[in-house]
Amino acid sequence: NYSTDNYGCANSLSAGCEDCTTYNNHINECADANCNNYCPGQDAAPPNVSAFSVDGHTISFTTCDSSLTIAWTVSDSGGSGLARIEVWRNSNNAGWAKVHGEALSGNGPLSGSWTETVEPGSHQYSLKVFDNNGNCVFENNQPCSGSGSPITATVLTVPAAPTNLQCLASTDDSITLGWNDNSSNESGFKIYRDYLSEANVIHTTAANETSWTDSNRACYTGYPYWVKATNLCGDSAAVYRWCSTTHLTCKTFTMSISPSSQAVQKGGSTTYTVNLDSINNFSSPVDSFSVSGLPAGATASFSPPICTPTCSSQMTVSTQSSTPLGSYNLTVSANGGGAYRSASAVLSVTAGQAPDLLVESISWLPLSPAAGETVTFTVTLRNQGDSGSGSSVTKYYLDDQYVDEDGNIGLGPGESRQETFSWRASCGHTHQVKAVADANSQVNESNETNNEKIETITVQNCPPNAPTLSGPTSGVVNVSYSFSAQATDPDNDNVRYNFDWDDSSSYTTNYVPSGTIQTVPHSWSEPGLYNICVTAADNQAWSAPTCRTINIGVGEGESGPKASFDFCLERETERTIRFIDKSTDIDGVITGWLWNFGDGESCLPNCNENGFSGTNQNPVHTFAGGAASQWWDSSWQYRRKIVFDNTSRAALTNAPVLVKLTSANFDFSHAKPNGEDVRFVDSDNQTLLNHEIELWDQAAQIAYLWVKVPQIDPYSATDFIYLYFGNPSAEAKDSAWARGTWDDNFVAVYHLSEKSGAVRDSKNGYDGTILGSVVQNSEGKIGLGYNFTSGAVSLNNYASKAPTAPGTMEMWVKRTFADNESSDRGLGGSWANDNNNWLLEWRGANKEFWVWVKGGGTLSLSSVKKELIPQGVWTYFVGAWPNGGQNNAYTDGVWRVASWPPAGAWQGTPSSWFIGAPAFAGSTNWRGYLDEVRFSKVQRSSDWISFQYCSMTGACLSYGLEEAGQINSFDVSLNVTDNKGLVDATTTKVNLLTAPLCPLNSPPQATNLSKIEGDCCNSPSFHFSWVYVDANGDRESKFQFQVDDASDFSSPAINRTYEGLSYPSGTENSQVVLISPDEETDKITYNKTYYWRVKVWDAQGADSGWVNGGQFKPATHQYPLADFTWQPEYPAVDEEVKFQDKSQAFGGFSIASYAWTFENGNPASSVEKNPKVKFSSPGAKTVTLTVTDSAGYSCSVSYEVRVGSTLPHWKEVAP
Structure with a gap:
């Protein structure tokens, strides 16, 4: 009810008046009978400003805060109600401008405020308040037509430095x-x-x-x-x-201290000499000496205590057993005769009774190892302190990569001990070996800076890798072909290449950088199959050779052989294959077969004698490669055992293990190009284990895989799993299988291996978003990582899924900021509210790393020294906490500290979740590299964390030798050679699982086809032969033999069939074909090219099919006929014999030459047509005539000439 009668209403609610609510609804009506027809225009009273301030000031003021709040309280008593308010500002006398306005309603009083940020300078503020009747007043309630009383705010900033x-x-x-x-x-x-x-x-x-x-x-x-x-x-x-100041006239003195630095064991004392020198004849005594900067418990005295320059005083500094260790800067002052001087000295307090561990020496054998050789290092530790050291750990590194460590029992003062560790030497010429005593900072030493020693070991030169070799596989004589070789040297030395052309020649290139391709041309002058081999060498050693063959033919006009074969699986066998030669040679005869079965066995020309059944042309071979014992699946051809060293830890369940594959422990050529066929199997050889492939780079020969191992035996160095590979038919496992690598205690797993795009979670698909500057495709500890230059990764889309308490965050970190970084640098965290949050970060004010867990409003904090996560070094950093209690911090798998006090129980659901930021993105983002960031909803145990570090560094995994399972696929090659020396080769993949079965009755074969030309002079002919072979042992029942001058055998000149035979397998068949000067039936003639073939049948009627023997060509014409006679027919010794040539030439040719030989003749030989000869002894004498026609064809004939005794000499005798 209204308490006044301003509008004609009674003081209390009565007839004709309304309550306040109803009245307010009517106040804007022009006439209202219920309220005496009141209209707003009748209101003459202006609005009222009862309070006005700027930042709480009602008068002008100076401030350093650029954010100013203008506040007011206004009302309207005239009845029309408040309409609006305006804030006006005059900055630096530049003129008034309205900077804010807002509508008002009601009569008030109404209080309000408005805040703005301004630049430094002078700012006047004024208000204008309006009612609904158009009245306006300033902050001092003066009409807006007049002037107000503004408030001036002078905003300052810190002045610039002089x-x-x-x-x-x-x-x-x-x-x-x-x-x-x-x-x-x-x-x-x-x-x-x-x-x-x-x-x-x-x-x-x-x-x-x-x-x-x-x-x-x-x-x-x-x-x-x-x-x-x-x-x-x-x-x-x-x-x-x-x-x-100067010393132009004043009398004074100078002061110096020697030595400038002294060391003292705590509890002991040391002395310095204080020297005073007079200036301008200063002669007053210096009677006041003092020292500042002494450590606690230390005192100083001077002798003499008074000294008149020029003079000296000895200062003695005495310490106590409680004096802290360290280095102290002392200031020594001297006062006297109105003059004052000071000088500085350094006092070092060392431990009187403290250990001091150091690595005294590192030695190794062999002194100059070869790559792959095991090197044994001997490390000598010594305690050069004055007390026992207690237990500590010594760690060993090769090229800054962790190798091994030893736990040491305490060393007494001056005591030494030797420890050993081993390393398999790798290529690279020189390597740094480092030993770090007290690597976990367990011993409080008098000197913490001398624990490390580094030596350089030289590894013998590693030869280049076997080069690749590319080039053609066939060609012709006298044509140049190019071959390219490429090799890399493990030591990155320059390399050269030697090409051995297999024709008694070779070529060596100049040195070129490692990995350079060298291309060299070569040609061959003779046909044949050449085995080209190339080797690479650095300046000390040659690599293994790489070889390939090239088939060089004679060129145009001669096709040479064409190698080909079929195969089938012998019935009732699993690994025995029968090979059927299908090679052809249209213009020659195949005379040699060389088989390579692809399992390390070959069939040379005498392979039957080496134990293979069948023949050299058509062998039967049983393939090696039975399955190893307890093989998981015979479809996988290879496996390696991976053994875990868990000797210092309890049993682990569902632990993810990093398996790093390189050319040193894995043959990538035995797996599919992207690792699709990789499988992990538990030690029972039955249980298949989930795995995820983070990286598989076949070209670079490196892969990173994660596998979940259900249990790793406690305190054991023998538990193992198998890695199976080598199944060309295997398909890659799906993403669900990969997610199963991470047990349900994992909330999210980020490998940070993406080269671009979203930040992928391998467990639940909680993918993150990059905010600001984060460089993907950067350096990582395991493959790729992220470089956080000023940004962060937001997981806020899944903030409610973030781990709360208990929880664990683990990651690999490499900070780029220095030890003096003053800003906070967040690694990751989650925030529910002010009382419930957790984060891992670098705390700039404290220069250390924090694991911060706040639950139920109680903060629990553990800190890690910066030296444990050094700048520029990859470090495994883990925070693990319960739900209420102490959290724990770990670096490199070692527990470092537990927090205090215990945190309270967690309450609330997270609303933010980040990587590379504390719990929200901003100026405290991480600076450096991160890799392998994981979140768990449980507190991981110390043993679990220790094993993760060990796994990810490879220190607790060893890889067995590659084992071959049941190999079912082989590359079988056949090289054939014909009678002209031409060669051809073919290679076919033989899969024992898919090979067709041999027929129940295998057809016979005609093998070892051969052709021999007969005596061209006496019996012109060709002799043909072949061997009948039947795999089933059936006897030969029939063969057919054809000769034709057409390769299609359309009208055979010879077509012979022999039936009713009963020859056993292995029988040689033969045929003779006579040569006639004229066309005759069942004969061939001169100067024509012929082809021949044969077909054989077994007793069951199966035939071999036609087997081509190749082509042949008789002479161009009939050879000459040699013949002669002599007189007398029966000569005596020394009687002249006349020989008469009776030879004939054919085909239009003539006898071109004669060659005679006479047994015991004189002459013994002759080239005359009709020679005369005398024989020197009686008996049968052989005479031979060889005639050669004008085409170069020769024939001979021999006869025996019977020579009688010498004729008697007649002499007349008187009767």
């Missing part, structure tokens, strides 16, 4: 300073002397005053000065200068 501080002038007792003023808003300049602290401000000047003289100074004395600009908002940075 520069160029100078010593303008000096006297024996004063120093005048000068500097540059770089600010327009300072209230003055602070001048500091001796120390930059507020306690040492000696003067403050007025604004714009840029010089000042410091009087009453000691002569010949230096002073440090600093100058800052100052105002209400604070002080600028300081500018520094060292200035000195």
Whole structure:
């Protein structure tokens, strides 16, 4: 009810008046009979401002805060109600401008405020308030047609620092300073002397005053000065200068200390000499010596205590057993005769009874190992301190990669001990071996900086890898072909290549950089199958050779043989294959077969004698390669055993294990190009294990795989799993299988291996989004990682899924910021509310890493020293916490610290979740590299974390040798050679699982076809032969033999069939074909090319099919007929015999030459047509005539000539 009668209503609710609500609904009506026809235009009373302030000030003020809040309280008593309010500002006298306005309603009083941020300067603020009748008043309730009472806010900033501080002038007792003023808003300049602290401000000047003289100074004395600009908002940075007074007339002295540095064991004492030298005949006694900067428990004394320069006093510093260790800067002061001097010295307090571990030496055998050779290192540790060391750990590194460690029992003072570890030498010429004593910082030593020793070991040269070789596989004589070789050298040495062409020639290139392709041409002058081999060499050793064959033919006009074969699986066998030669040679006869079965066995020309059944042309071979014992699946051809070293840990369940494959422990050529056929099987050889492939790079020969092992035996070094591979038919496992690698205690797993795009979670698909600058495809500890330069990864889309308590966050970190980084750098965290949150971060103010867990409003904090996560070094960092209790911090798998006090129980659901930021993105984002970030909803155990580090560094995994399972696929090659020396080769993949079965009755075969030309002079003919072979042992029943001058055998000149035979397998068949000068039936003639073939039948009627023997060609014409006669027919010794040639030539040719030989003849030979000869002894004498026609064809004939005794000599005798 209204309590007044301003509108004609009664003081209490009565007839004709309304309650307030109804009245307010009507107030904007022009006439209202219920309220005496009141209209707003009748209101003459303006609105009222009862309160107005700027940042709480009602009068002008100065502030350093650029955010200003304008507040008000207004009302309207005229009845029309408040309409709106406006805020006006005049900045730096640039003119008034409206900066804010808002509508109002009701009569009030109404309170409100508005905040804005302004630039530094002078800002006047004023209000204008309007009612619904158009009335307007300022903040002082004066009409807007008049003037208000604005409030001025002067906004300042910290002034700019002065520069160029100078010593303008000096006297024996004063120093005048000068500097540059770089600010327009300072209230003055602070001048500091001796120390930059507020306690040492000696003067403050007025604004714009840029010089000042410091009087009453000691002569010949230096002073440090600093100058800052100052105002209400604070002080600028300081500018520094060292200035000195002079000693032109004053009498004083100088002071020095020797030695400048001394060391003392705590509890002991040491001495310094303080030297005083007179200046300007100073002769007053110096009777006051003092020292500042002494450590706790230390005292100093001087002898003599009074000294008149020039003179010396001995200063003795004594320590106690409780004096802290360390290095201290001492300031020694001397005062006397009105003069004051000081000098500095250093005091080092060492442990009187503390251990000091160091690596005294590192030695190894063999001294110069070869790559792959096991090197045994001997490390000598010594405690050179004065007390026992207690237990510690020594760690060993090769090329900054962790190799091994030893736990050491305590060493007594001066005691030494030797430890050993092994390393398999790798290529690279030189390697750094490092041993670190007390690697886990367990021992409180007198010197913590001498625990590390590094030596360099030289590994013998590694030869280049076997080169690749590419080029053609066939060609013709006298044509040049190019071959390319490429090899890499493990030591990155330059390489050269040697090409052996298999024709008694070779070529060696010049040295080129490792990996360079060298292309060399070559040609062959003779046909044949050549085995080209190339080797690569650095400056010390040659690689293994790489070879390939090239089939060089004679070129145009001769096709040579064409190698081909079929095969089938012998019935009732699993691994025995029958090979059927199908090679052809249209213009020759195949005379040799060379088989290579692809399992390490070959069939040379005498393979039957080596144990193969069948013949050389058509062998039967049983393939090697039975399955190893307890083989998981015979479809997989290879496996390796992976053994875990868990000797120092309890049993582990569902642990993810990193399997890193390289050319040193895995043959990538035996797996599919992307690792699709890789499978992990537990030690029972039955249980298939989930795995995920993070990276598989066949070209680079490296892969990273994760496998979930259900259990790893406790305190064991023998538990193992199998890695199976080598199944060309295997398909890749799906994404669900890969997610199963991570047990349900994992919330999310981020490998950070993406080259672009979303940040993938391998467990639940909680993919993240990059905010700001994060460089993907960067350096990682395991494959790729991310470089956080100023951004972060937001997981806020799944914030409610973030781990709370209990929980674990693990990651590999490599910080790029220095040890003095003052800003916080978040690694990751989640936030539910102010009382429930967790994060891992670098704490800039403390220069250490924190694991922060806050539950139920109670914060529990554990800190890790910066030295345990050094700049530029990959470190495994883990925080693990329960739901209420102490959290734990780990680095490199080692527990470092537990937090205090225990956190309370977690309450609430997370609303933010980040990687590379504390719990929200901003200026405290991480700076450096991250890799393999994981979140768990359980507190992981110390053993679990230790094994993860060991697994990811490879220190607790060893890889067995490759085992071959049942290999079912073989590359079988056949090389054939014909009678002209031409060769051909073919290779076919034989799969025992898919090979067709041999027929129940295998057809017979005609093998070992051969052709021999007969005696061209006496019995012109060709002799043909072949061998009948039947795999079933059936006897030969029939053969057919054909000869034709057409390769299609359309009208055979010889067509012979022999039936009714009963020859056993292995029988040689033969045929003779006579040559006739004229066309005759069942004969062939001269000067024509013929082809021949044969077909054989077994007793069951199966035939071999036609087997081609190739082509042949008789002479161009009939050979000459040699013949002769002689007279007398029966000559006597020394009787002249006349020989008469009776030879004939054919085909239009003539006898071109004669060659006679005479047994015991004189002459013994002759080239005459009709020679005369005498024989020197009686008996049957052989005479041979060889005639050659004009075509070069020769024939011979021999006869026996019977020679009688010498004829008697007649002599007349008288009767």
